[in-house]
Amino acid sequence: MAKANCPLPTSNLSEILDKYKQSPGSLLEILREAQAINGYLSREVLQLIAEELGIPESKVYGVATFYSLFKTTPTGQYIIRICESAPCHIRGAQDVLATIEKTLGIKPGETTPDGKFSLEFTSCLGLCGVAPAMMINDQVFGNLTGDRVREIINSF
Amino acid sequence: MNLYRAHVLICGGAGCLSSGCKAVLDKFNTELKAHNLQDEINVVETGCIGTCDLGPVMVVYPEGIFYQKVAPEDVTEIIEEHLIKGRYVTRLLYERPASGEQIPFYNEINFFRKQQRIALRNVGLINPEVIEEYIAQDGYLALGKVLSTYTPEQVIQVLKDSGLRGRGGAGFPTGLKWEFTKNAPGDQKYVICNADEGDPGAFMDRSVLEGDPHSVIEAMTIAGYAVGANQGYIYVRAEYPLAVQRLEDAIKKAHEFGMLGENIFGTGFSFDLEIRVGAGAFVCGEETALLASIEGKRGEPRPKPPFPASQGLWGKPTLINNVETFANIPVIINRGADWFKQIGTEKSKGTKVFALAGKVNNTGLVEVPMGTTLREVIFELGGGIPNHKRFKAAQTGGPSGGCLTEKDLDQPMDYESLVAAGSMMGSGGLIVMDEDNCMVDVARFFLEFTQDESCGKCTPCRVGTKRMLEILTKITQGKGEEKDLELLEELATSIKATALCGLGQSAPNPVLSTIRNFRDEYLAHIREKRCPAKVCRALLQYSISSELCKGCGLCARNCPENAISGEPKKPYTIDQEKCIKCGNCLDKCPFNAITLK
Known part of the structure; x- marks a missing residue:
């Protein structure tokens, strides 16, 4: 994932828009690919998408904020998504979360000051067989304990 | 083609990935080369073998020896001892939880021996990225058979005769759904695979998509032929990046082989597939919300009727089935409705995949005939409760279902009997809880989830679940009153009756079911300000x-x-x-x- 503070690469965005403009219902695809450029969807990006697709900005914003994986504020280089759904909960996800919070000094929804890590909750990752589990960007980690999670974070 | 004297199947499911199977796989490949055995022994990265907690796991054929918790350091020993000298590496064998007895053979481990795999037939057996391996397992045979010898009506008749019902939760007869879609007026129709598996504790769909993606593609194409659709969509959650990647790969290969796209098998029938990736909203598993999401809108549900079979995607007749349902279909076509309906109970035919999670020795996926008892699943396949703890409850149907207790252990599990026991089949998640779990906390937890995932469109769900959550939180903090239980039941009843979609209608179920089965535990929190399981922090x-x-x-x-x-x-x-x-x-x-x- 690109750094959070790099400038808006309009050329990439217009490529994405050109690719999807003709196929109806591809707002989610556009938002996902647009988000991949900067790691989040800035106000300017949403405005541009709305203009190009000829739909109200409020609608684009409404869709972007409905889905939990779209971000309208900058995120860290690595997003730690900790699963707090029932199977992870009953196998001690709270303790894992407490360790991450302590190690990084951030709470869910926050980003470390150096912009390296963001911490958030995720819905079930389907890794219930190895609960408690988490993802860092696209990488999966299971059977977490306090020690293991510290080790994993330090390896990034 | 190379003939190998041994095959090493290494699980590449997400569970084993998380415990480091890639490093084991790489080490195998380099070590085999170092021993100059690469032409004699074939290493296959398969989908999920099923026993996630024991990962990384592997099975070595022709003997069928099962190794668990394999680390890269163990690889040389496996090659030198097992593959060269023919001696098993005993320290990596499976041990029966209660007795510690070692069981070397995959087929003799209860977890595998007691399964009957239809939907999961190829998962953990083939390399999902090699289409030839799927074809070698009778893959695309059913599609060929249907396109060359069946009329659409005949396909639907087979499904109706088989008694197959939807595996996503509601259990609606699949053949009927296909027939409704086929008979709905309209030239343009769609087939959708609901792969937005969101129920906490259910991961069978992920396993099928990652381990046998072609089975879904084949079944969707059959569905397209039967209902008269030329376009399909697979709506898969973004939380499953490996599933998305395997599907993309499988669709590409099916195209190259002429099994998807224009003029399939030269029969003149054309059908194509597109993947749509979700963006993190549980409610999108509800079919009308899913349609809205594919159309690029907020994933909010709408009232039914009209059902998607008559007005679905872009207002056109649309067939929506779940992943596990689709995965059953090629087998039903190949082996016939009579074979399929022998399996299971009177009203629930075939098998069901259960995802065992929580406080159970063998977590992972098991596929058993409908009607298997909870006791068999938890104690025989699952190997019982760890650390000699006592079984307390099992949640089925995730946040929409309810809990089963000791008295239900010998109930055969099928759609009807689970409802009769106050729970539901749902998508097959089975979360096992032991004496250390507090049922009030569990109910609060599930409600917190549905509250959070409520889309906010209808008032009963948006406001009602919030009020219920406040009351439950109060109880877990020792501030509850006895009249709260009555209030909870009253709120639950009206939310169930008035919410717009399945999410809201079923959200109160875990609360009702825990009040019914564990009233004493609620009362201990309320009257004695005590949490018997020692979970609720404020009361400790x-x-x-x-x-x-x-x-x-x-x-x-x-x-x-x-x-x-x-x-x-x-x-x-x-x-x-x-x-x-x-x-x-x-x-x-x-x-x-x-x-x-």
Whole structure:
């Protein structure tokens, strides 16, 4: 994932828009690919998408904020998504979360000051067989304990 | 083609990926080369073998030896001992949880032996990225058979005769759904695979998509032919990146082989597939919300009727089935409705995949005939409860379902009997809980989930679940009153009756079911301000026994709130006002002088 503070690469965005403009219902695809450029969807990006697709900005914003994986504020280089759904909960996800919070000094929804890590909750990752589990960007980690999670974070 | 003398199947499912199977796989490939065995022994990265907790796991054929928790350091030993000298590496064999007895053979381990795999037939057996391996397992045979010898009506008749019902939760007869879509007026129709598996504790769909993606593609194409659709969509959640990648790969290869796209098998029938990736919204598993999401809108549900079979995607007739349902279909076509309907119970035919999670020895996926009892699944396949704890409850149907207790252990599990027991089949998640789990906390937890995932469109769900959650939170904090139980039941009843979609209508179920089965536990929280399972933090009290305490001060040094004080060599005390109940002191005390009430 690109750094959070790099400038808006309009050329990439217009490529994405050109690719999807003709196929109806591809707002989610556009938002996902647009988000991949900067790691989040800035106000300017949403405005541009709305203009190009000829739909109200409020609608684009409404869709972007409905889905939990779209971000309208900058995120860290690595997003730690900790699963707090029932199977992870009953196998001690709270303790894992407490360790991450302590190690990084951030709470869910926050980003470390150096912009390296963001911490958030995720819905079930389907890794219930190895609960408690988490993802860092696209990488999966299971059977977490306090020690293991510290080790994993330090390896990034 | 190379003939190998041995095959090493290494599980590449997400569970084993998380425990490092890639490193084991790489090590195997380099070590086989180093031993010059690469032309004799074939290493296959398969989908999920099923026993996630034992990962990384592998099976070595022709003998069928199952190895668990394999680390890269073990690879050389497996090659030199097993593959060269023919001696099993005993320290990596599976051990029966109760007796510790070692079982070398995959087929003799209860977890596998007691399964009947239809939907999961190829998962853990083939390399999902090699289409030839799927074809070798009779893959695309059913599609060929249907396109060349069946009329659409005949396909639907086979499904109706088979008794197959939707595996996503509601259990609606699949053949009927296909027939409704086929008979709906309209030239343009769609087939959708609902792969937005969101129920906490259910991961069978992920496993099928990652381990056998072609089975879904083949079944969707058959569906397209039967209902008269030329376009399909697979709506898969973004939380499953590996599934998305395997699907993309499989679709590409099916195209190259002429099994997808224009003029399939030269029969003149054309059908194509597109993947749509979700963006993190549980409600999108509800079919009308899913349609809205594919159309690029907020994933909000709408009232039914009209059902998607008559007005679905872009207002056109649309067939929506779940992943596991689709995965059954090629087998039903190949082996016939009569074969399929022999399996299962009177009204629930075939098998069901259950995802075993929580407090059970063998977590993972098991596929058993409908009607298998909860006891068989948890104690025989699952190997029972870890650490000699007592079974307390099993949640089926995730946040929409309810809990089963000891009295239900011998109930055959099928759609009807689970409803009769106050729960539901749902998508097949089975979360096992032991004596250390607090049922009030569990109910609060599920409700917190549905509350959070409520899309906010209808008032009963948006506001009602919020009020219920507030009451439950109050109870877990020791501020509950007896009339709260009545209020909870009243709210639950009206939310169930008035919410717009399945999410809201079923959200109160875990609360109702735990009140019904564990009223005493609720009352202990309310009347005695006590959490019997010692989970609800606000109700816990840590204290130091003045007899056992040696005054070493270790607890005080480890207390993050400085709530423990005392003089060296004299008993210490805990200031209950300052205590945050983190439990650090209890863990650190070398003399077991700290008790938890």
